Amino acid sequence: DTEVTQTPKHLVMGMTNKKSLKCEQHMGHRAMYWYKQKAKKPPELMFVYSYEKLSINESVPSRFSPECPNSSLLNLHLHALQPEDSALYLCASSQVGRSPRNTEAFFGQGTRLTVV
Amino acid sequence: KNQVEQSPQSLIILEGKNCTLQCNYTVSPFSNLRWYKQDTGRGPVSLTIMTFSENTKSNGRYTATLDADTKQSSLHITASQLSDSASYICVVSNMNYGGSQGNLIFGKGTKLSVKP
Numbered sequence: 255d256t257e258v259t260q261t262p263k264h265l266v267m268g269m270t271n272k273k274s275l276k277c278e279q280h281m282g283h284r285a286m287y288w289y290k291q292k293a294k295k296p297p298e299l300m301f302v303y304s305y306e307k308l309s310i311n312e313s314v315p316s317r318f319s320p321e322c323p324n325s326s327l328l329n330l331h332l333h334a335l336q337p338e339d340s341a342l343y344l345c346a347s348s349q350v351g352r353s354p355r356n357t358e359a360f361f362g363q364g365t366r367l368t369v370v
Numbered sequence: 371k372n373q374v375e376q377s378p379q380s381l382i383i384l385e386g387k388n389c390t391l392q393c394n395y396t397v398s399p400f401s402n403l404r405w406y407k408q409d410t411g412r413g414p415v416s417l418t419i420m421t422f423s424e425n426t427k428s429n430g431r432y433t434a435t436l437d438a439d440t441k442q443s444s445l446h447i448t449a450s451q452l453s454d455s456a457s458y459i460c461v462v463s464n465m466n467y468g469g470s471q472g473n474l475i476f477g478k479g480t481k482l483s484v485k486p
Contacts, residue, residue, distance in 0.1 A: 258413070296459060296476035297414070344413050358404065359474060361413035 260362035277328040277345030286328040289344040335369045372397045374477035382483045393443040393460030401463040
């Protein structure tokens with residue numbers, strides 16, 4: 255199984271709503287990532303979890319709250335978002351290690367988020 | 371500054387023709403270079419991954435080359451098909467950033483359109 259599964263595929267939420275994005279992988283990867291991608295732009299790194307601990311936060315606003323409950327799951331909790339937060343949110347996972355091979359990242363299909 | 375530049379920005383070719391996409395990078399220290407295919411609104415899918423010691427890597431009709439001396443890579447697509455229409459993203463990994471899981475530096479992608 256080389257899949258990273260993201261749910262939901264599409265999400266429309268109001269600025270006062272609270273919602274969560276979910277990501278799941280069963281490849282035994284111990285590094286998981288959240289990226290944000292606006293139209294016609296490359297993905298931008300948001301968070302990195304390594305061994306279920308937050309290791310990188312790219313100065314993301316607190317209205318985005320990541321959570322890694324176990325080695326297979328990664329959540330992104332959303333609260334009080336702004337319309338400019340509308341984007342494709344991508345989850346990725348990889349092995350952790352110093353071998354260059356271990357840093358290949360597998361991406362999920364993304365969640366298309368629209369904030370109204 | 372770590373950067374990945376891709377050319378051309380966009381490309382239109384006829385079905386059955388070959389094409390070559392270019393990627394130049396200034397990333398140090400270099401870990402590996404990957405080419406991803408991304409359909410609109412979907413997550414990137416890995417095509418090839420190469421370390422500095424690898425010059426060529428093939429995946430079906432896709433062949434990637436890497437010249438670590440000139441810091442250039444190319445992705446050659448042979449006998450193009452309509453389903454090849456997508457964005458092709460060059461991603462270079464910098465092992466020093468954020469510890470062992472590395473940092474992925476994305477190019478802006480080349481948008482390929484294959485016409486019948």
